[in-house]
Structures are given as C-alpha cells and as structure tokens.
Amino acid sequence: MKILAGFLILILISGSINLPGTSIITTHAEEQKIFPDWVKTVFKFWANEAISDGELKNALEYLLKEKILDLTEPKTTDPKTTESTINGGLLSTIKIDDNEFFTKTTEIIADVVKKVKGDPALDLLATTLLPEIPIVGGLLSTMYGNASGTTEDKNGKVLEILEKYEKMDEVRLKQAFLKLDANKDAIQNNTYLLDNLLVDTKQILEYTSDTNTRVKSLESKLDQISAQLTEIKIGKSSTTITPELKVLLNEITQLKSEIKDDVNFDTVKLEALAKTLALQKDFDGALAIYDQILQQDSTNNSALKEKGWTLYEQKKNYESVAAFNKLLEAHPNDDEGWEGKGWALLEVGNRAGEARESFLKALELDGASIDAMIGLGWAYYDEKNCNKAQSIFQKALDLEPGNEELLEAISETKFGC
Numbered sequence: 001m002k003i004l005a006g007f008l009i010l011i012l013i014s015g016s017i018n019l020p021g022t023s024i025i026t027t028h029a030e031e032q033k034i035f036p037d038w039v040k041t042v043f044k045f046w047a048n049e050a051i052s053d054g055e056l057k058n059a060l061e062y063l064l065k066e067k068i069l070d071l072t073e074p075k076t077t078d079p080k081t082t083e084s085t086i087n088g089g090l091l092s093t094i095k096i097d098d099n100e101f102f103t104k105t106t107e108i109i110a111d112v113v114k115k116v117k118g119d120p121a122l123d124l125l126a127t128t129l130l131p132e133i134p135i136v137g138g139l140l141s142t143m144y145g146n147a148s149g150t151t152e153d154k155n156g157k158v159l160e161i162l163e164k165y166e167k168m169d170e171v172r173l174k175q176a177f178l179k180l181d182a183n184k185d186a187i188q189n190n191t192y193l194l195d196n197l198l199v200d201t202k203q204i205l206e207y208t209s210d211t212n213t214r215v216k217s218l219e220s221k222l223d224q225i226s227a228q229l230t231e232i233k234i235g236k237s238s239t240t241i242t243p244e245l246k247v248l249l250n251e252i253t254q255l256k257s258e259i260k261d262d263v264n265f266d267t268v269k270l271e272a273l274a275k276t277l278a279l280q281k282d283f284d285g286a287l288a289i290y291d292q293i294l295q296q297d298s299t300n301n302s303a304l305k306e307k308g309w310t311l312y313e314q315k316k317n318y319e320s321v322a323a324f325n326k327l328l329e330a331h332p333n334d335d336e337g338w339e340g341k342g343w344a345l346l347e348v349g350n351r352a353g354e355a356r357e358s359f360l361k362a363l364e365l366d367g368a369s370i371d372a373m374i375g376l377g378w379a380y381y382d383e384k385n386c387n388k389a390q391s392i393f394q395k396a397l398d399l400e401p402g403n404e405e406l407l408e409a410i411s412e413t414k415f416g417c
Helices: 005-014 039-047 053-065 079-087 101-118 136-146 151-167 170-182 184-188 199-230 243-258 267-279 283-296 301-313 317-330 335-348 352-365 370-382 386-399 404-413
Strands: none
Touching: 101 151, 101 170, 136 151, 199 243, 199 267, 243 267, 267 283, 267 301, 283 301, 301 317, 301 335, 317 335, 335 352, 335 370, 352 370, 370 386, 370 404, 386 404
C-alpha cells in the first residue's frame, strides 16, 4: 500500500518516523549543505515504489514552496564576509560625496596593495579584501573570480589597476568612481563579458594618464610665462605681445580646452591662466577663474583688479565699476583700481564728475600714469571743459612724446567741445 503524499510530508518535516535503512537527523552543520541528508528519504520512498511519481512531485513542490527545502546558494554567517558583500564594493554605504569617502578608499586600496605585495600568493577573494574597496571592489572581485591563471597572475592584474588608482588625486578618483558607479547595475548583473569587464576602468585610467600629462604641461607653461603676464595690462593699454608669447598663449589655451575638469593650481598659476584666457578674448573663462580665486581669498588684489578690467573689456560697465569698488574697499591706495573705476564710469555715461575724481585719486597715488592722465582729459572733455582737457593731454604728451592715443585726443578736442 502506497503512503499518501501528505503523510510523507509530515514524516519529512517532523523527522519523527524512520524507515528501515534511513536516517532523518538534522544538525547545524548539515543545514549548510545544499541538500540535507534527510532529502534522500524522499527518494528512497520513491525508489521503493512506496509513493508514485505524482506524490513525489507534490511532496517536493510543497517543501520548496514552504521553503522547508531551500535550493538557493548557502549563505555564510561569517560577519566579516557578510559586511564585505553588502557594504563593500559597488554596494558601499560610504557615499562618494561623504567627506571620509576618499580618505577611507585610498587607505583601503593602499592596504590591499601592501598585503598583495607582501604575499604574492594571497587569495584576494578568500580573504574578502577586494569587496571592501568602495565602488571598485565589486568590479575587481568579478574580474578576479572569473579570470584564468594562477593566484599570482590574478594578483598581478589587480595590482596594475589598484596602483593606478592609488596614484590618482581626489578629482581623478572621484571622476573614475562616478563613472563606474553609473554602470554598477550592469556590472552587478554580470552583463559584461570578462574581456570587456574593465573597459570603463581602462578608459578612465587612460584618460586620467593623458589628462595628467596635459595638466603637467599646462603647469610648466604657466610657470614659464607667469612673470611676463604680470607686466601685461588688460584694459586701456595692453602691452604688445611678442610672437613667442603669442605661441605660448595659444598652447595654454589649447591645453586648457582639452582638460575638461577644473585644475587645482596655486593662485599664481590660476592668475596666469585667467590672464591668458582674457588676452585670447575668452573673457567668460577668465572671469570663472578669477571668481574661483576670490572664493578662496575675497580680497585678492590682482584677481579683483583683473576681474574689473575683464568686465570692462566685455563692456559690462556697471559690473566693472562694482568690481573696482570692491577692490578699492579692500585696497584703497591701489592707483590702478582708481584708474580702472574712472574708465568704467566714463563708459557708463553721464558720470564724468565721478570719473574725474577717480582719475585725480589715481594721479595722486601715481603722478606719472599716462593712462590716468588720458582718462582725466576725457573726463574734463565730457564736462565741456575743453581747455582743461587740452592742457591735460598736452602734459601727458610731454611725458610720452609720440603717443598716438594722445595725438588723436589732442586733434579731436582741438576745436572745442
């Protein structure tokens, strides 16, 4: 007589009845197996024709449905492994924008590199080191687990990548991780073939290496022309640029256009870069860098002054006046600041009196400033004081004979206002 499937299930669940030659003993160790030993009992019933095919099918379906029999992969209860799997790699609980992210990440990467170098035969997956690395860990774990070759071969490939990440600064590291994080679903779902698994990483590393080369070249060229650019005045009387300097300015502008991210240069290099862009008529690019400098030092004399002149070149005259006012609040004895404010006021229109006072203040601080004298002459001219204007222009021409701008001014005002 065949045993009913329901009674069979009861026997299997309770483990209270044994058939001859069978043993239903469940231990903690056996629970970790994919198929516990007592499952054999089901098939012994079936093999001895004690139950039919249909009853076996119904019994197994019930056990699976109720999760009494679990065919999923066994899960480790090792807290270190669990934490590595859940919190490490692509599922890291450390967010890229957190303050501690890059400090922790670089420390972990450095630790893995050190351990592998110290023990070339170290199995990285067995020790759960790779998954501990935020963002990159999941990708490298997949690569390492599926790669062929000896442990040393696998470690060599991983080391090559980790050492490059280790050398990245925070900006490059963030760029690399953001790109990998954007692809984490595809990586986690193993839709990448092994050959293509590191395409994103390789591209990032190649781009980073290429970018670093460009950044170093840009730094070198900025150092080369920094002193020369200090002598060049953006505004009313820009110094004539030599052909050699023009070539350097073009090279710097090209390099900057090829570097997509902001570069962490010191203030001197940033000022040189901004002035280069202004001389090349990239006024918006120059202003962005001046603002970057002023975010770090709101009273930076050079940045405030050059920002005022750059706005003047853009014919943003009200903004130019505001920039020079900010400069003069911090540096009231800056003669070029008073001069710049005067020229911006003349361009605004109907503010010749204010412009005149600004130029007079500039000349009080530097009596030999030809540009301030020219500005003062035009301020008097706008106020319909033609004789005074002619007198100022002539005085300036005596100091700098042959000045074409002064000769034109004298000619234009010769017949009165």
